[in-house]
Amino acid sequence: MFGLVLGVLFATTATVVSSSPPPHPLDPLSPVELTAVRSAVLASPLVPDRPINFHYVGLDEPDKGDVLSHAYSSHGRQPTLPRRAFVVARAGGQTHELRVDVSNASAATVLSHNVHHGAGFPRFTVDEQVAAALLPYKYPPFLESVRRHGLDVGDVTCGLFPSGWFGGGGGTAKPTRARLAKLQCFVTTAASVNLDARPVEGITLVVDLDKMAIVGYKDRVVVPVPQAEGTDYRAETVGPPFNGPAVAPGVVVQPHGTGVHIDGRIVRWANWEFHVGFDMRSSTIISLASVHDADAGRRRQVLYRGFVSEIFVPYMDPEEEWYFHTFMDAGEYGIGVSSLPLQPGSDCPANAVFMDAYHTGADGKPVKAKNVICVFERYAGEVAWRHTEATLPGPMITEVRPDVTLVVRTVVSAGNYDYIFDWEFKTVGSIKCVVSLSGILEMKATSYTHVDQIKEDTHGTLLAANTVGVYHDHFITYHLDLDVDGTNNSFLKNTINRMRNTGNPATGGANTPRKSYWTVNREVAEREEDGQINVNGAPAELLFVNPGKTTKVGNEVGYRLIPAGATATSLLSDDDYPQRRASYTKKQVWVTPYNKSEKWVTGLYAEQSTGDDNLAAWSRKNRSIKDKDIVLWYTVGLHHIPYQEDFPVMPTVSSTFELRPSNFFERNPLIRMRPPNANSPNCSCHV
Numbered sequence: 001m002f003g004l005v006l007g008v009l010f011a012t013t014a015t016v017v018s019s020s021p022p023p024h025p026l027d028p029l030s031p032v033e034l035t036a037v038r039s040a041v042l043a044s045p046l047v048p049d050r051p052i053n054f055h056y057v058g059l060d061e062p063d064k065g066d067v068l069s070h071a072y073s074s075h076g077r078q079p080t081l082p083r084r085a086f087v088v089a090r091a092g093g094q095t096h097e098l099r100v101d102v103s104n105a106s107a108a109t110v111l112s113h114n115v116h117h118g119a120g121f122p123r124f125t126v127d128e129q130v131a132a133a134l135l136p137y138k139y140p141p142f143l144e145s146v147r148r149h150g151l152d153v154g155d156v157t158c159g160l161f162p163s164g165w166f167g168g169g170g171g172t173a174k175p176t177r178a179r180l181a182k183l184q185c186f187v188t189t190a191a192s193v194n195l196d197a198r199p200v201e202g203i204t205l206v207v208d209l210d211k212m213a214i215v216g217y218k219d220r221v222v223v224p225v226p227q228a229e230g231t232d233y234r235a236e237t238v239g240p241p242f243n244g245p246a247v248a249p250g251v252v253v254q255p256h257g258t259g260v261h262i263d264g265r266i267v268r269w270a271n272w273e274f275h276v277g278f279d280m281r282s283s284t285i286i287s288l289a290s291v292h293d294a295d296a297g298r299r300r301q302v303l304y305r306g307f308v309s310e311i312f313v314p315y316m317d318p319e320e321e322w323y324f325h326t327f328m329d330a331g332e333y334g335i336g337v338s339s340l341p342l343q344p345g346s347d348c349p350a351n352a353v354f355m356d357a358y359h360t361g362a363d364g365k366p367v368k369a370k371n372v373i374c375v376f377e378r379y380a381g382e383v384a385w386r387h388t389e390a391t392l393p394g395p396m397i398t399e400v401r402p403d404v405t406l407v408v409r410t411v412v413s414a415g416n417y418d419y420i421f422d423w424e425f426k427t428v429g430s431i432k433c434v435v436s437l438s439g440i441l442e443m444k445a446t447s448y449t450h451v452d453q454i455k456e457d458t459h460g461t462l463l464a465a466n467t468v469g470v471y472h473d474h475f476i477t478y479h480l481d482l483d484v485d486g487t488n489n490s491f492l493k494n495t496i497n498r499m500r501n502t503g504n505p506a507t508g509g510a511n512t513p514r515k516s517y518w519t520v521n522r523e524v525a526e527r528e529e530d531g532q533i534n535v536n537g538a539p540a541e542l543l544f545v546n547p548g549k550t551t552k553v554g555n556e557v558g559y560r561l562i563p564a565g566a567t568a569t570s571l572l573s574d575d576d577y578p579q580r581r582a583s584y585t586k587k588q589v590w591v592t593p594y595n596k597s598e599k600w601v602t603g604l605y606a607e608q609s610t611g612d613d614n615l616a617a618w619s620r621k622n623r624s625i626k627d628k629d630i631v632l633w634y635t636v637g638l639h640h641i642p643y644q645e646d647f648p649v650m651p652t653v654s655s656t657f658e659l660r661p662s663n664f665f666e667r668n669p670l671i672r673m674r675p676p677n678a679n680s681p682n683c684s685c686h687v
C-alpha cells in the first residue's frame with residue numbers, strides 16, 4: 001500500500017497472525033524449545049561437570065536445500081524439517097559444543113558433542129559480567145587505590161573488558177590458556193549517570209572468569225576523574241533553557257490502512273516477502289527475501305540469509321589501560337543479547353509493529369527480549385521515479401511516484417555505543433542496509449584541561465576538561481548470502497577504464513574531435529582470491545549475477561553492491577595482534593562459497609581469538625566461486641575522530657550500502673506502480 005503520509009492521528013495496526021505451530025524452519029528457537037535444549041544438555045552424560053554455563057544457544061538451521069524446497073515448493077506440500085539447536089556451554093573449564101534435536105520438545109536429544117581444544121573462547125555471559133564487576137569490592141588493594149584516588153567506593157562501578165589476544169600460543173593457543181578478562185572502573189553519582197565520561201584512569205584488574213577471581217592488578221597513574229557537570233544526558237538533568245520548542249515527530253496516518261502483513265515471522269509488503277529471525281550473537285536475521293516481479297508474474301529469490309556477523313572496534317591508544325580495547329561485540333558479548341527494547345514513538349514511528357525475541361541466560365533458561373525488532377512503512381517525501389515532459393504540444397505531462405519503503409529495525413546497545421540497524425526494502429527491488437551510530441564515546445581521563453597544555457599525542461580529542469575521546473574504528477561486517485534468482489551465482493567486477501579516441505575508425509576509434517571516454521570491462525571472479533576487493537581502489541561496479549538466467553535481451557540477471565560513504569579499511573599493521581584477529585578488515589568485500597559453518601567473520605570463538613579461524617583464513621583456501629552458491633561479506637568501516645558535538649552523547653551518524661537490481665528486471669519494476677491517491681487527507685499541523 002503506497003498511501004502513506006505523515007500527518008496527524010494514528011495508524012492502523014498491521015495484521016499480526018500469531019505464530020502457532022508448526023514453526024517456520026528458520027524461526028528462532030521458542031521458549032519451549034530452549035527449555036527442552038537446556039534439559040537435554042543438563043541430562044547428558046557427555047557434560048558431567050557442574051555448573052554448566054550456557055554461552056550460546058541458537059537455531060542450527062536445516063540444510064539450505066531443504067529450507068529452499070520448503071519455502072519455494074509450489075505444490076503446497078511442505079516437508080517437515082528437523083528443529084535443532086547449536087549449543088556452546090562451559091563446564092569444568094572446557095568449552096563444549098552440542099547439537100540438540102528438539103523436533104519433539106518432550107523428547108529432546110543430544111545429536112553430537114565435541115570439546116573445543118583450539119584457540120578462543122565463547123562470549124561472556126551476562127551473569128559472569130555481573131559477577132566479575134562485583135569482585136573489586138572485596139579486593140583490598142583495589143579499595144586502597146580507590147581511597148588513594150580520593151574516591152568513595154560507593155560511587156565506583158566496574159565493567160568487564162575482553163583482554164584480546166597479544167601473542168602466546170601462536171595460532172594454536174594451548175587449551176590450558178586461561179579465560180582472562182579485564183575490569184576497569186568508572187564513577188557514577190546522583191549528579192551524572194554517564195559513567196563512560198568519568199573513568200577512574202590508571203586502574204586495571206585482571207579476572208580469571210572460570211575461577212571468578214582477581215588474578216592481576218595495576219594502579220599505574222593517578223589522573224583526576226572528570227567532573228560530573230555537563231556529562232549527563234537525561235532530559236530531567238539537562239534542564240532548561242531548551243533549544244527551541246519540542247520537535248514532535250510527525251505522527252503517521254495511513255488512510256488506506258497498512259500494507260504490512262505479518263504471519264508468524266514472515267513479512268509480506270508491497271513486492272517483498274521475507275522472514276525475520278533472531279540470534280543471540282547476531283541479533284536480527286533476514287532470510288528468504290524474495291521480490292515479486294509483476295512482469296514475470298512470480299516471486300524471485302534475492303537473499304537467502306543476511307545478518308550482522310561482527311562489530312570490530314579497535315581503539316588507537318597503545319597505553320597500558322587502552323591497548324587491549326579491541327572489541328568484537330558480536331563474538332565477545334553477543335549483539336542479539338545487547339538488543340534492547342525499542343521505544344515506541346521515538347525509536348520507531350507510530351505505525352511500527354514490534355516483534356519479541358528470546359535468548360538464553362547462563363543457566364540455559366529462555367530470556368524474553370520484548371519489542372526488540374520493529375517493522376514499519378516509511379515515507380520521507382522521497383521520489384521513486386518521475387518525469388515531466390514539457391516539449392510536447394499541449395499540457396505538460398508529469399508522472400511522479402512517491403518512494404515508500406519498509407524498514408526492519410533493531411537497536412544494539414553494545415555497552416557505551418548504540419547501533420541502529422535498519423534493513424530497508426524498496427519497491428524498486430533494492431535492499432538498503434543502514435547502520436547508525438549513537439551512544440557514548442569511550443573516554444580517557446587526562447590531567448589536561450585545555451588544548452594549549454598538550455605536548456604529546458593524546459590519542460584522541462580533548463572534549464571537556466580532563467576528558468579525551470579516544471580515536472577508534474568501527475568495522476561492521478554483514479554476512480549476505482545472496483541467491484540472485486537462484487543459488488548459483490557469480491561475482492563480477494565491471495571495471496571502468498579510461499580510453500583514448502584514436503580518431504581512426506580502422507582501429508575502433510571515431511573520426512571526431514573527441515579525445516577520450518571511458519568504457520566497461522567485465523571480469524568474472526574465478527576463485528576466492530578474486531573475491532577480495534578494496535572498494536576504494538580503481539573505479540568498478542561489483543555485481544552478483546546468475547549465469548544461468550538472462551533477460552530477454554540476454555543480460556545475466558544480477559544485483560549490484562553500492563557502497564556509500566563509510567568504506568574505511570583498517571590502518572593497523574598486519575603483524576599487530578588485533579589486526580591478525582580481524583585480518584579481513586583491510587578489504588570491504590570478500591566473496592566465499594556458501595558453507596553453513598562459516599557464519600562468524602571473527603570465527604566461532606572470537607574471545608581471545610588468534611586469527612586462525614576467520615574470514616581471511618577461510619578465503620585462503622582459494623575455493624572456486626564461479627557459478628556457485630556464494631556469500632558476500634561486506635564491511636562498513638569508519639575511522640572515528642571524536643569531536644565535541646559527540647559529547648556527552650553522540651548525535652547519530654549513519655552509513656549505508658545498497659544491493660540493487662541490475663538487469664534483474666526486464667524494465668523499471670515500478671512502471672506499474674499506481675500513482676498516489678489524490679484523496680489522501682491533508683497534513684494538519686495545527687491542533
Ligand SMILES: *[C@@H]1O[C@H](CO)[C@@H](O)[C@H](O)[C@H]1NC(C)=O
Nearest residue numbers: 102103104105106107108109
Ligand atoms: C514426543 O515425545 C514424547 C515423549 O517421548 C512422546 O510421548 C510423544 O509421542 C512424542 N511426540 C511425537 C509427535 O512424536
Ligand SMILES: *[C@@H]1O[C@H](CO)[C@@H](O)[C@H](O)[C@H]1NC(C)=O
Nearest residue numbers: 595596597598613618621623
Ligand atoms: C566449512 O567450514 C568449516 C568451518 O570453517 C570447515 O571446517 C570446513 O572445511 C568447510 N568446508 C568446506 C567445504 O570448505
Ligand SMILES: *[C@@H]1O[C@H](CO)[C@@H](O)[C@H](O)[C@H]1NC(C)=O
Nearest residue numbers: 526527528529620621622623
Ligand atoms: C588461487 O587460485 C588460482 C587459480 O587456481 C591461482 O592462479 C592463484 O594463484 C591462487 N591464489 C592463491 C593465493 O592461492
Ligand SMILES: *[C@@H]1O[C@H](CO)[C@@H](O)[C@H](O)[C@H]1NC(C)=O
Nearest residue numbers: 486487488548626627628629
Ligand atoms: C550449481 O552448481 C553446482 C556445482 O557448482 C552444481 O552441482 C549444481 O547443479 C548447480 N545448480 C544449478 C541450479 O545450476
Ligand SMILES: *[C@@H]1O[C@H](CO)[C@@H](O)[C@H](O)[C@H]1NC(C)=O
Nearest residue numbers: 255678679680681682683684
Ligand atoms: C487538501 O487541501 C486542498 C487545498 O487546500 C483542498 O482543496 C482539498 O480539499 C483538501 N483535501 C482534503 C481531503 O481535505
